[in-house]
Amino acid sequence: MESIVYTPIGYVKSPYTCGEDMPRYYTDSGDVTAKLEILPEYREALLGVKPGMKLLMLFHFHEATEHSLQVRKRDTGPVTGVFATRSPRRPNLIGASVIEVVKVEGNSIEFLGVDVLDGTPVLDLKLQKEMED
Structure with a gap:
């Protein structure tokens, strides 16, 4: 089987440090905010990203062990x-949320x-929904 390697584009600074305190679904998070710190080499990819946009965020379940x-x-x-x-207990440990x-x-x-x-x-990150002008 072919091995596939991904490199993170950035890391989330979240108020949640353990799974028990975290909402199970992104729509359950209310007005809680977090920050995604994009690595410097990907900063130019933020051109056009603006408030109100909905983005599909693909991430690695870094704390899942099996x-x-x-x-x-x-x-x-x-x-x-x-x-x-x-569930985070996926074969490839990839998660997705709409932010x-x-x-x-x-x-x-x-x-x-x-x-x-x-x-x-x-x-x-991928555009989830086009914004209305």
């Missing part, structure tokens, strides 16, 4: 295939939609 093909949905529900859940940009300053994005731990490595 994967499972089946998990209990929400830890107590029925056993479900991991591809039908948001809403609050502010862009230098190489930092302040955002809403926080459901990741402090120090989470971000792999990529």
Whole structure:
């Protein structure tokens, strides 16, 4: 099998340091904000990113230590295939959240939609929804 290697484009500074305190889904995070610190070599990629934009943030579940093909949905529900859940116990430990940009300053994005731990490595950002002019 081919090995694939990704390099983070930045890291999240989140108020959440343990999974028990963190919302399970980005829409449950309310008005809590976090910052994504983009590495200097990727700063130019922020051109055009502005408040109100919704971005798909792809990240690495850096604290997950194992994967499972089946998990209990929400830890107590029925056993479900991991591809039908948001569980971090995935074969490739890749997560996705939709974030809403609050502010862009230098190489930092302040955002809403926080459901990741402090120090989470971000792999990529993609425009989720076109803004209306």
